[in-house]
Amino acid sequence: MKNKRQIGSEHEIRVAEYLKQNGWQILTLNFRCRFGEIDLIAKEGNTLCFLEVKYRQADQYGDPAEAVDHKKQKRISNAASYYLYHNRIPSDTPCRFDIAAVTPSGIRLIRNAFDYTGNFN
Numbered sequence: 001m002k003n004k005r006q007i008g009s010e011h012e013i014r015v016a017e018y019l020k021q022n023g024w025q026i027l028t029l030n031f032r033c034r035f036g037e038i039d040l041i042a043k044e045g046n047t048l049c050f051l052e053v054k055y056r057q058a059d060q061y062g063d064p065a066e067a068v069d070h071k072k073q074k075r076i077s078n079a080a081s082y083y084l085y086h087n088r089i090p091s092d093t094p095c096r097f098d099i100a101a102v103t104p105s106g107i108r109l110i111r112n113a114f115d116y117t118g119n120f121n
Contacts, residue, residue, distance in 0.1 A: 023044070
């Protein structure tokens with residue numbers, strides 16, 4: 001029996017493969033820092049994308065994207081700020097926050113799913 005982390009990792013890899021097949025460049029899987037974590041960091045064209053991958057095994061559990069609440073958005077935003085700072089990425093780099101909602105029927109990519117909500121200093 002797989003635990004939630006194993007299942008999540010499998011779907012993160014699945015989403016990374018999907019993105020690569022669609023021309024994205026995968027930069028980082030599972031970026032972690034003291035401010036939070038980001039499932040996938042990728043580039044679509046010139047845009048740096050911070051992706052949260054959410055999986056639901058059945059529709060009765062709701063839309064996977066609904067699980068990315070304000071608190072989760074804030075943690076992702078803070079981790080993204082740290083990633084940008086730590087990697088000396090210029091402040092004028094186009095960035096966005098996406099959600100990859102994964103269900104048995106496929107992957108639904110939600111671009112610009114939420115705005116920056118962090119308070120990283």
